[in-house]
Amino acid sequence: MTKVVVIGAGPAGIMASICLKEKLKDRIEVILLEKKNQIGKKLLASGNGKCNLSSAQVLQKHIYNNEFATHVFSQYSNQNLKQTLFNLGLFTKEDLHLRTYPITESAKTVVELFKMQLKRHHVKVYENTEVIKVEKTKKQTYQIYTTHKDRLTLMCDYIIFATGGKSTPKLGSNGEGYELLSTMHIDITPLRPGLVGLMVEKKAIQGLDGLRQKAKVSLYEGNKEVFSEDGEVQFKKDGLSGIVIMNASSIIARSQQKLTLKLDLLPLIEEKKLNELLDNLKTMNRQISMKELAIGFLPVPLAQKILTDLEKENKLTTRTLASRVKNYFVNIIGDYGFDASQVTIGGVNIEEITEKFELKKMINTYAIGELLDVDGLCGGYNIHFAIASGVMVANSIYEKEMGKNEKEK
Structure with a gap:
C-alpha cells in the first residue's frame, strides 16, 4: 500500500490528507503529523476567530509571486473552494467586502469539521509529534524520524511538507520546515514578518x-x-x-x-x-x-x-x-516581529517546485501552503492559497498513482 506522510496540520496539510483519502481510499495510507497538541491551532485564531477563508476577489488582490499564485487561483477558484468545503459539510457566506467566512463566523466550526473528516477517512493523526530528520532510502522512499513519545519512525513513498512559516510560533509554525528543507539543499529566500504591526x-x-x-x-x-x-x-x-x-x-x-x-x-x-x-x-x-x-x-x-x-x-x-x-x-x-505577525514573507523559492508543488530535487516530495515564498494581504488570500495547494497536491499524487496502476495493467 502506498504511504503518504503529511508534515503539519494546518489548512494545507489537513486538506491534502482529506482529499488524498477521498480520491484513493484504501489504496493509500495517510499519516498526518502535528507538533502541537491539536490540529489547526493557527486556523482557530484566523480572522479574530471568525476564519476568513477566501475572497471572491482572490485574483484581483495583491499577492507576492503573483504569476504562480494566479496559476493556482485559476485552477482552484473561490467557487471551487466553497464547493469543496460544502462537500465536507461547511456552509459559507460572504460579507460586504466579498470575503468568505463560515456561516457560523467561527473557526471552531471549520476545525471540528476537519477533525471529523480526518477520522471518517481514517487518516492517522499524531499530535505532539515534530519531525527532526528526513532521509532518502536506496529504494526511492523516505524515512522520517520524529520526537513522538514512542520514538515513531516512518517509512513512506511520498512526503508533503506543510509546516507553515515562522509567524506566530506559539501556534505551531516556528520555521522548522525551512530548516529541514535547507538540509536537503532546497533554496529558502530571506524570511521576514508580514501582516504585522x-x-x-x-x-x-x-x-x-x-x-x-x-x-x-x-x-x-x-x-x-x-x-x-x-x-x-x-x-x-x-x-x-x-x-x-x-x-x-x-x-x-x-x-x-x-x-x-x-x-x-x-x-x-x-x-x-x-x-x-x-x-x-x-x-x-x-x-x-x-x-x-x-x-x-x-x-x-x-x-x-x-x-x-x-x-x-x-x-x-x-x-x-x-x-x-x-x-x-x-x-x-x-x-513587532514574527511573534505578532500573521504571515511569513519569504520561504521555499518558487523555482524549487513544479506547478504541481513537487520539489524538483526530490521525487515524490511536495511543499505547500505558507512554507512557500507566496504571501497575500489580509482578506483570506493566504488561507485560500494554503487550501488550494493541499487540494492540488492531492490531485497530483492521485494522477501519479493512477498512472502507476495503468502501467501495471
Missing part, C-alpha cells in the same frame, strides 16, 4: 495610545507612491496596527528601498476642499478657535496632538492644519 517614532503618536482612526495609508519610495489603502488605523504606545497597517507592513518587508509612511487622517475630504471649509468657518465666525475647528472633524486627542505640534513649529494656520491632517508622515523604525 509597525513600530514608529514615538513623537508622531505620543498621547494617542488606544485611538482608532479611519485613514488612508500610503507608502512612498521617494516621490513614487507604491501602496495606498483605506482602513482603520490603531494607535499604540510605540506603533501602529490595524489591517491596513498590516497590509502595508508586507509591502515594506518586500521592498529593497526605505519607504515613507503617510496617513491621510480625513480621506473623505480633499485637501483643497478642507482648506475652503476651514476658511469659510473662520470667515463666518472670526472668534472661532483653531481647537474648535480641529475637533469638528478629528477625535479630540488627535486634534490636540496636531495643534500642539503645529504651535511648537510656529506654523499654526488653517492651511497648515489642513495640510498636516492630509499629510501626516510617520517614521517607521521596525515591526
